[in-house]
Amino acid sequence: MLWIYAAGLLYLWIRLSSQKSISEWIKNGAWIAIPAIISVVTIWLFYLSKGENPTSVSAGVKFTLKALCFPIASPLLSGFSADDLSHGLIYHTGTPIFSDTMAIIVLLVLFELSLWLIVSILKQVTDQNYRLLIRVFYLSAILFFSYAYLRQMPISYEARHFRIIGIIVIPGTLFVFSKTAPAYRLVFNLLWAGIAITSIIYAAKGYSNNRNKSAHGVTGIAQWAIDQKSLDKII
DSSP states (O other), X not given: OHXXXXXXXXXXXXXXXXXXXXXXXXXXXXXXXXXHHHHHHHHHHHTGGGSOOTTTOOOOOOOOHXXXXXXXXXXXXXXXXXXXXXXXXXXXXXXXXXXHXXXXXXXXXXXXXXXXHHHHHHHHOOOHHHHHHHXXXXXXXXXXXXXXXXXXXXXXXXXXXXXXXXXXXXXXXXXHXXXXXXXXXXXXXXXXXXXXXXXXXXXXXXXXXXXXXSEEOTTOOEETTSOHHHHHHHO
16 A cells, blocks of 8 residues: 555656756655655554564565566556466465466566556557556556565565556556557457456356355355354354
């Protein structure tokens, strides 16, 4: 949350100060920095300082391909659910589809395609605000998560951490493919439909399991980690 907050403030500062004098940059920076500092200090006092958190624990620096490639591949991992559909390339959320070696190869392909996609969006989209938004958030995500992964902080390799990147990139992706040949647009539409169908099936199956197979307490919320008899006894 904090890196998204920081990226948002950086975008706001650049957006308000672009093409203005140095004094305007300083003034706008001060107006943004004062409440930002108060917010971060408050978060530190009432949350981060209360015990271990993902950024306070590190197993030491270790250079790996996945630490460098995963954040850069985030537009496709999160925006097009490549990580979710494969049950997690690195951090498995179900039965793995790819072996460890194959997962790294797939990650490298997504890494290259994501870079191509970002470059294409920045070249073809003319809206300066949108281009700035992508630059700031994408680079912020790469810097933060590469640093965290290289230091082996306990932050999982899951696309959900990068969902904001996927959300930001999708409009630009739609624009880029709308300018391509009909054959490419057809492939893109089929891919999009496939993701939609898979998501609907996933939601329907999850709803059925939660309703019929999971234990339920007084709130009615499914409790997947306990059986009904044990839950009734605890209540």
